[in-house]
Amino acid sequence: MRKQALSGILGVLAAFAIGALVLALQGFNPVATYGALLQYSLFSGSGFTATVTRAVPLILTGLSASIAFASGPVNLGQPGQLVMGALGATLVGLFVHLPSAFLVPLCILASLLGGALWSGLAALLKRAFAMDEFIVTLMLNFIADYFALWVITYPLFDPSASTPMTRPISTAAWLPDLGSVNTSVLFMVLAAVVCWLIMSRGRSGYEWRMTGQNSLFARIGGCKVNANYVRVMLVTGALAGLAGGLMIMGGPHRFVKGLGANYAWDGIMIAVVASNGISGTFLYGLLFSALQQGAIGMELVTAVPSEFIDVLQAVIVLVVVAGRVSLNMVFDRLATRRKLKESAG
Amino acid sequence: MNVLFGLVSAMVVGATPILLAAIGGTFTFYAGIFNIAMEGMMLVGAFCAVLGSFFLHSWFLGILCAVAGALIMAGIFVLFAVRLHTDEFLTGIALNLFAVGLTTFLLRDIFHVKGAFTDAGIRAIPAVKLPLIDGIPFLGRLLSGYNAIVYVALLVTVLSAFVIFRTRFGLRLRGAGYNAACLSSSGVPASTIRIWSLIVCAVCCGLAGAYLSLGYVRLFAENMSAGRGWISLTAVILVSGNPWGIAIISLLFGFFDGLTVFLQGSRIPTQFTAMIPYVATLVSLYLYSVRKRRQA
Structure with a gap:
């Protein structure tokens, strides 16, 4: 569960970073874009209720x-x-x-x-x-x-x-x-x-x-x-x-x-x-x-065209899913190493 | 007589994109990849074809762009499913979503339109008159004068049957699906063969996409692949990958697709005629299961 949350948060952040890169390449300001995105979905009263209904x-x-x-x-x-x-x-x-x-x-x-x-x-x-x-x-x-x-x-x-x-x-x-x-x-x-x-x-x-x-x-x-x-x-x-x-x-x-x-x-x-x-x-x-x-x-x-979000969503899916597999491999490797050390010691 | 010609040409026109995508899918099928990304590859191909054709003023460069776009999709599939060992099914779903998102975003970003982009500047893929056959009265009208991609699709089908069953690469391809460990231990990494199968699949899907946006019609519309990738996947599963079987199934779907266009003027509401290809898919699945049960 903790592993899942960690890989999820890391994946979403990585996807946002990729999205920022795409925006910057297109000549948009990523900070302003993400700021507006949050402003209209979470940090305004009407935006938040609309988000919940949606x-x-x-x-x-x-x-x-x-x-x-x-x-x-x-x-x-x-x-x-x-x-x-x-x-x-x-x-x-x-x-x-x-x-x-x-x-x-x-x-x-x-x-x-x-x-x-x-x-x-x-x-x-x-x-x-x-x-x-x-x-x-x-x-x-x-x-x-x-x-x-x-x-x-x-x-x-x-x-x-x-x-x-x-x-x-x-x-x-x-x-x-x-x-x-x-x-x-x-x-x-x-x-x-x-x-x-x-x-x-x-x-x-x-x-x-x-x-x-x-x-x-x-x-x-x-x-x-x-x-x-x-x-x-x-x-x-x-x-x-x-x-x-x-x-x-x-x-x-x-x-x-x-x-x-x-x-x-x-x-x-x-x-x-x-x-x-x-x-x-x-x-x-x-x-x-x-x-x-x-x-x-x-x-x-x-x-920024609102369709940008469709791309961002798909990137989140790809990165989070792939990241979960890769992170699990890293976790498994760490666990094995720890066990090896224990059995050696 | 005209009805017959109309129906045959509608059948060929409808069958071509499904045939091409399914031939691509059969390579990944034999290589043991559960590839459901044909839909996305086709969609990106269709978009890139319009992009290339519009900005480079050449239908041929449009086709090349379509193939390149589909190859990029294949590259992402390789990165995630083959290299990072993400689940193939999940990667495919994510890629298809990515394709829809990306093409709608770029449609808006590059062409500044929503829904569909059409322009006189888009060069369509020309029709080809077969040199000798065109002169023959009946056959000429039946076989000649189709879009260039139609003949490419035929060629690809024959070639793929040869490659899969008669060449060393084909043997290795089938080996990768049949027993990957055995293939790898004999010195040919199965993952390499899988990457090649995805590349072939992308080329085919790119062609199919180019046909959709530069041959079938001359525009790009959001989500214009409309489930054809899924139907071609069904075709591959139904005949367990055999290229000749795929050709027959595709023609069958082409027939029903043509019927859709054909019945548009009739008294049946268009909403019902538009269902025909999807219902036909269900019926063919049903027939497949009945046949399988009889064999068992």
Whole structure:
């Protein structure tokens, strides 16, 4: 754990240094750029709350990818599952008329189901026909995208809009702002805590992790590997779906064209840097959210294109992941040397 | 008759980028690398092709730039996955993200546009009329007049089949995947062979990228590889790397891709026709698993 934190911090700093080099080569001032980035994401009231709200889909899709990767299934379908979850919440929000106390939970449930349906489809294809989930979930992403685009272009199209989008969902399903932070943050934190409890305190989490590390060992130890596979796919799909539902209910309150496109691979990226840990996913989710939020202010102040952040994120992933492996080798070497000395002495 | 010609040409046009990337992928497949970075290499290739073609006023230099860009990606892959022993899958994911980020950033930084860059100054790769065949009435129209890269792709396929199965390098390549320790102990470092396989893969993906942005269309759009790298990876897995099998699968995907374009005027909503290549991938995966089960 300490090793992880150390390699993470070193990696992020190294990535920032590489980013500074790129900026300097392009003739920008790195200090001013990073200053603006932090100013607009963390050190201003409105920036900070926006960062936290933006972190909701990032952390949820990140948790989805983390739990999947840690338990074995290579679920790369968070983008598609997010879209289907958002679609589920939108459908309920549009056509069901209930007081808020019932409609909000119902919408959340619909988003969970929407995501789980999409990942469940992949799980079914794997279990019934041995089709690799990693390609299936990827292809389902594209299919979900086009399907959602069709839904908002034809059956649910808002005639008063110029681009494809649905009508706004019933106001009873809107998640209110708590001060300046949207309540969707609470749902995200709750989901993260539940994930942490399942993975590090629960029996099923232990089984899943063992299966992820060595499925033969888990099977011989008595875990129902196949049933667990389906469960993990459903849970991770539901998490990504929840991200989509909360985006609708807390944000634009309608399904807009291109929803989730910006978050497409972020969840997977966060899981990869966090090496599939729950707390790591939470922290990196906040970091990436801060970067993305600060990017807008950075562009305003320093004229550095906000797309610079996309490069910086990918550099962080590469450097942190490679750095972890290299640092582990260094740690192992040090440990061996110490042991050798002890046995010699 | 015109429908047939239209469909055949749409099929060839759609198949070419997938074929090229998949042939690249087959080299790394035989070398025992789980390479998922084709998508990123193709995207960077497509961007660099436009960059070169626009600023150097030559489609040929554009192609060279595309290859160079993809080679830089391969260099990063080598640095992390082969030298620093980072997980190949994670390196591939990070590289693909890096490619998307880098190309959108540079699109903004160099061309000052968001979304897509198109300009009359971009030189497209010309179509080639085959000297003899072009004169033959039916065959000429069927086989001649495609983009130069299409013929390059065909040549690459034949060459790769020869190289992989008939040369010393091919034997070593397959050895690196089959039993790396055995290969290394016989005096040929497996890591060297792997680096070469990545270089070949990058050249192919660079060509595929150049075809996307200078042949298929004449512009660069954000994320324009649109999953083709993943589809080509599927093609490689489905036929366990055999170049001839890849050619057939690519033509099949090309057919469905062509069908997408073809059905655009029909009453089926474009959102559904656009799904066809991805659904076709799923169906081919299904057929593959059924066949495998029968053999077992």
